[in-house]
Amino acid sequence: MMSRNGEPIIRIENVHKRFHTLRGTVNALNGVSLDVMPGEVVLIVGPSGSGKSTLLRCINRLETVDAGQIVVDDIPLTGAKNINKVRAEVGMVFQSFNLFPDRTALGNIVLAQRVVRKRRRGDAVTRAHNLLAKVGIPDKADAYPAQLSGGQQQRVAIARALAMDPKIMLFDEPTSALDPEMIKEVLDVMLQLAKEGMTMVVVSHEMGFARAAADRAVFMDEGRIVEQGPPDKLFSSPSHERTQLFLSKIL
Amino acid sequence: MPDESNRNSQVGPSEVMPPEHSGTIVPPKSIYDRTLTWAAGLPWWAIILLVVAVAVLYSMVTSSVYRDIIESLTDDPQVSTDELFEVVQIVGEPTMIVGRYVGETQDSVQSVITQLLRNVIESELVTQSGFIQAADPATITIRTETGLVTIPRDRIETMEPPDATIGDDATITYIERITITGTLTERDGDTMTIRTVDEQIETFEKSRILSREGETIPCDREADPDCEDQEQVTIERAGREITGTLSTLSQTNLSLQPEGSPGTVEFRMGDLDFLYVPTLTIALHEAIVEQPVQPGDEVRIGFVEGTDITAALAEMENLEDVPVPLRYSDGTAQVVLVPYPDLAAALEATGAGELDATIYLDDGPERLAAADWVDENPDAGVVLPNPPSTCDRHCEVTVKLQDDTVSGIVVDETDEQISVRTQAAEYVVIDRDQIVDNRRMEPGTCALNNLRGCNEGIFLTLRVTFLAYGLALIIGLFVGLMRVSHNPVIYAISTLYVEVIRGIPLLVILLYAGFVFSPWLRDNTPLQLSDEWEAIIGLAFGYGAFVAEIFRAGIQSISRGQMEAARSLGMNYPQSMRYVILPQAVRVVLPPLGNDFIAMLKDSALISVLALPDLLQLGRLHISRTFRAFEGYNTVAILYLLMTLFLSFIVRTIERRARLPR
Ligand SMILES: Nc1ncnc2c1ncn2[C@@H]1O[C@H](COP(=O)(O)OP(=O)(O)OP(=O)(O)O)[C@@H](O)[C@H]1O
Ligand SMILES: [Mg+2]
Numbered sequence: 001m002m003s004r005n006g007e008p009i010i011r012i013e014n015v016h017k018r019f020h021t022l023r024g025t026v027n028a029l030n031g032v033s034l035d036v037m038p039g040e041v042v043l044i045v046g047p048s049g050s051g052k053s054t055l056l057r058c059i060n061r062l063e064t065v066d067a068g069q070i071v072v073d074d075i076p077l078t079g080a081k082n083i084n085k086v087r088a089e090v091g092m093v094f095q096s097f098n099l100f101p102d103r104t105a106l107g108n109i110v111l112a113q114r115v116v117r118k119r120r121r122g123d124a125v126t127r128a129h130n131l132l133a134k135v136g137i138p139d140k141a142d143a144y145p146a147q148l149s150g151g152q153q154q155r156v157a158i159a160r161a162l163a164m165d166p167k168i169m170l171f172d173e174p175t176s177a178l179d180p181e182m183i184k185e186v187l188d189v190m191l192q193l194a195k196e197g198m199t200m201v202v203v204s205h206e207m208g209f210a211r212a213a214a215d216r217a218v219f220m221d222e223g224r225i226v227e228q229g230p231p232d233k234l235f236s237s238p239s240h241e242r243t244q245l246f247l248s249k250i251l
Numbered sequence: 252m253p254d255e256s257n258r259n260s261q262v263g264p265s266e267v268m269p270p271e272h273s274g275t276i277v278p279p280k281s282i283y284d285r286t287l288t289w290a291a292g293l294p295w296w297a298i299i300l301l302v303v304a305v306a307v308l309y310s311m312v313t314s315s316v317y318r319d320i321i322e323s324l325t326d327d328p329q330v331s332t333d334e335l336f337e338v339v340q341i342v343g344e345p346t347m348i349v350g351r352y353v354g355e356t357q358d359s360v361q362s363v364i365t366q367l368l369r370n371v372i373e374s375e376l377v378t379q380s381g382f383i384q385a386a387d388p389a390t391i392t393i394r395t396e397t398g399l400v401t402i403p404r405d406r407i408e409t410m411e412p413p414d415a416t417i418g419d420d421a422t423i424t425y426i427e428r429i430t431i432t433g434t435l436t437e438r439d440g441d442t443m444t445i446r447t448v449d450e451q452i453e454t455f456e457k458s459r460i461l462s463r464e465g466e467t468i469p470c471d472r473e474a475d476p477d478c479e480d481q482e483q484v485t486i487e488r489a490g491r492e493i494t495g496t497l498s499t500l501s502q503t504n505l506s507l508q509p510e511g512s513p514g515t516v517e518f519r520m521g522d523l524d525f526l527y528v529p530t531l532t533i534a535l536h537e538a539i540v541e542q543p544v545q546p547g548d549e550v551r552i553g554f555v556e557g558t559d560i561t562a563a564l565a566e567m568e569n570l571e572d573v574p575v576p577l578r579y580s581d582g583t584a585q586v587v588l589v590p591y592p593d594l595a596a597a598l599e600a601t602g603a604g605e606l607d608a609t610i611y612l613d614d615g616p617e618r619l620a621a622a623d624w625v626d627e628n629p630d631a632g633v634v635l636p637n638p639p640s641t642c643d644r645h646c647e648v649t650v651k652l653q654d655d656t657v658s659g660i661v662v663d664e665t666d667e668q669i670s671v672r673t674q675a676a677e678y679v680v681i682d683r684d685q686i687v688d689n690r691r692m693e694p695g696t697c698a699l700n701n702l703r704g705c706n707e708g709i710f711l712t713l714r715v716t717f718l719a720y721g722l723a724l725i726i727g728l729f730v731g732l733m734r735v736s737h738n739p740v741i742y743a744i745s746t747l748y749v750e751v752i753r754g755i756p757l758l759v760i761l762l763y764a765g766f767v768f769s770p771w772l773r774d775n776t777p778l779q780l781s782d783e784w785e786a787i788i789g790l791a792f793g794y795g796a797f798v799a800e801i802f803r804a805g806i807q808s809i810s811r812g813q814m815e816a817a818r819s820l821g822m823n824y825p826q827s828m829r830y831v832i833l834p835q836a837v838r839v840v841l842p843p844l845g846n847d848f849i850a851m852l853k854d855s856a857l858i859s860v861l862a863l864p865d866l867l868q869l870g871r872l873h874i875s876r877t878f879r880a881f882e883g884y885n886t887v888a889i890l891y892l893l894m895t896l897f898l899s900f901i902v903r904t905i906e907r908r909a910r911l912p913r
Pocket of ligand 1: 019020021026027028046047048049050051052053054055
């Protein structure tokens with residue numbers, strides 16, 4: 001594993017997030033604190049509604065926080081002007097892929113490189129082809145999302161995020177919308193990324209991936225971090241009662 | 252997928268029948284229902300073809316009426332524009348019309364010709380009623396409700412009562428002004444000469460051509476590669492010969508009723524080459540002129556074999572100027588009739604003294620031949636009587652018009668016939684002190700190479716619709732984006748616009764644009780809107796609200812994940828809109844936008860309230876002139892229908908192009 005010297009690349013300090021809905025206020029995050037070191041792979045698990053997605057979305061500012069502070073790569077996110085720069089440094093992969101349906105796989109990967117990174121078309125296309133080869137679908141460059149399987153779509157989505165050369169990758173249940181035989185092809189790409197030393201925060205309940213790649217596992221419930229530690233330890237001998245209850249349900 | 256569900260829903264009702272209905276008899280579909288189902292199943296192009304076919308069929312029945320209407324609804328476009336030409340407006344009548352000649356073929360003149368065929372000279376008649384205040388030999392001054400009017404007497408057309416004098420009430424119709432349109436050819440101190448032109452197609456039998464000279468005018472292949480060379484000809488043609496029953500005959504004129512046709516034709520004597528009345532005539536030997544025939548003498552008279560001479564026998568008694576007591580009817584003279592094979596032989600026999608006289612049919616050629624023979628043989632002693640001129644009604648006459656020359660462009664030529672387009676120029680000389688206004692007209696005439704000059708009817712409707720919809724799209728896009736904004740001020744402004752405009756009838760918005768907004772703009776800014784732009788702005792503003800709602804719905808129909816994915820890649824809000832959301836939203840909104848486009852084409856009929864001559868307005872004008880409401884509204888409706896069908900075809904094509912592969 002990577003060395004963990006120096007400053008954390010993500011610092012989350014006592015973050016609170018509330019949603020105001022018609023039916024009342026939901027406390028999605030209740031004082032979450034978490035540091036992620038460069039090159040570390042952090043796995044977040046927890047029951048539905050525990051605030052995992054909300055935490056990820058706060059890290060790249062898709063949601064603003066109500067209290068507390070998040071610092072990514074030394075840039076505090078609260079009120080940051082250069083928020084789009086931070087977002088470009090942080091890649092995100094969604095459960096529902098969110099590919100642009102009116103563009104080919106190649107077009108999906110090229111777009112933000114051109115618009116945000118201002119790369120020349122030729123460079124962007126070369127990079128896109130390399131990334132498609134890396135995620136194992138070099139021959140699907142001209143396919144539209146609707147013409148791809150779920151696993152292929154998710155791999156295009158990963159390539160799209162990687163094209164921005166992010167320092168951090170966030171995965172929000174990347175495999176939970178996939179059939180079992182497609183899960184493996186996506187996990188293989190993620191494992192490969194982890195091996196290359198990418199800093200990753202992954203919300204997933206894939207135990208295989210957790211044991212193989214995660215440096216740390218975090219258990220969340222009701223907007224709080226209940227317990228964390230090395231995955232083997234957390235999964236085999238959880239110290240907290242709620243962790244035990246949750247794990248007994250999913251294992 | 253949608254196909255399958257459709258099929259299911261169609262099959263459904265007949266298969267799954269409610270139990271209480273299972274025993275009843277289902278009545279067979281009526282022909283009407285079946286036709287409707289059949290028509291609904293037709294592809295769109297078949298429907299267009301059907302409509303066009305019906306329209307064409309119908310217009311064949313009443314073609315000239317429809318052609319007229321369509322011409323007026325489409326601004327009657329010319330094929331090509333002209334050079335500049337000049338309009339001169341004058342008071343009073345032109346002093347004279349000078350000359351008239353045939354054969355202008357220069358390009359410029361030709362194109363002027365096509366422009367000026369209509370209304371070359373137009374006079375404006377005005378009627379005034381009032382009380383005659385003053386009168387002198389040159390003018391009459393009447394007091395009307397609005398003031399005093401002085402009218403030159405020579406311009407008065409009618410006056411009621413005709414002998415009204417000072418103090419009487421009178422109604423006077425007079426020429427107020429005459430407008431002459433043409434090309435200025437000459438201008439000196441006192442007069443201006445304007446050439447107007449007149450174009451005609453002359454078609455006549457080739458057998459009448461006496462001589463023909465032609466040259467080919469090569470056409471301008473650079474301008475139009477498919478053009479055809481034209482032939483410029485000068486043809487000398489024989490005057491027509493017409494035979495018919497004489498109706499009237501005077502010193503100057505003659506009219507006859509041609510054989511087999513009911514009407515009469517009138518000729519000026521000066522135009523005629525010759526006129527003959529076929530009668531039997533007698534040529535005599537001079538001996539018989541000097542020495543009367545004695546009773547009991549034998550008189551030998553020759554005639555051409557085959558000639559019907561009984562009429563001549565009756566004619567003989569009436570011979571004027573020939574003091575010959577040729578009496579044969581009562582048996583005082585013995586007449587021997589001798590047949591000859593031709594006229595010359597008979598005349599020769601007369602000259603030789605073998606015959607006393609020769610009777611022949613005076614039908615022109617024979618008379619000429621007889622006259623020629625007498626001229627050539629002055630010593631033969633044959634005298635001819637003067638031609639009979641007593642017939643002035645009901646006899647059969649033949650006239651031959653004078654030979655003439657035709658110059659022009661050959662437009663059509665068959666084995667028997669030739670059609671030549673001739674141009675005749677007429678020169679109008681005007682006293683300069685009569686000219687009140689003359690101006691040069693820019694070539695703004697509606698023509699296929701100058702569609703910007705087409706400002707009426709279908710052109711106006713289409714142009715207003717396209718421009719207004721373009722503007723509505725821009726307004727709608729911006730307002731639609733404002734409507735999805737999180738900024739409460741922007742959202743409030745856009746919502747106000749949408750709700751207010753959507754709640755006001757389009758007609759009212761148009762009236763606002765034309766009678767409130769546009770005058771305000773004129774008074775407070777240097778901008779001045781034309782009627783057309785008032786209509787465009789009104790339509791665009793009214794439709795902008797609907798288009799905005801379409802865009803808003805389209806943008807909101809794109810899932811939130813798309814925006815989040817774009818933002819997570821580092822794009823800012825405008826970039827995400829521009830590159831991710833709008834391209835998808837536009838695909839979604841194409842069908843409703845197309846619907847609105849077609850709806851706007853139809854609603855553009857409302858702009859006639861701004862006094863714009865759009866399709867409907869022109870149709871109504873035409874109907875009010877001709878009282879042909881059925882044909883008029885038919886044509887208006889069919890033209891709208893054709894335009895909307897064509898537009899929905901375009902919209903469909905765009906939709907198909909924009910569809911994503913799946
Ligand atoms: N945009 C929102 N508006 C209102 N409430 C929200 C919103 N997003 C999340 N929540 C609420 O916040 C809480 C945490 O949601 P979150 O999506 O983070 O859960 P999660 O742990 O990701 O659950 P799952 O495993 O089902 O994805 C939930 O109660 C959810 O209803
Ligand atoms: Mg979630």
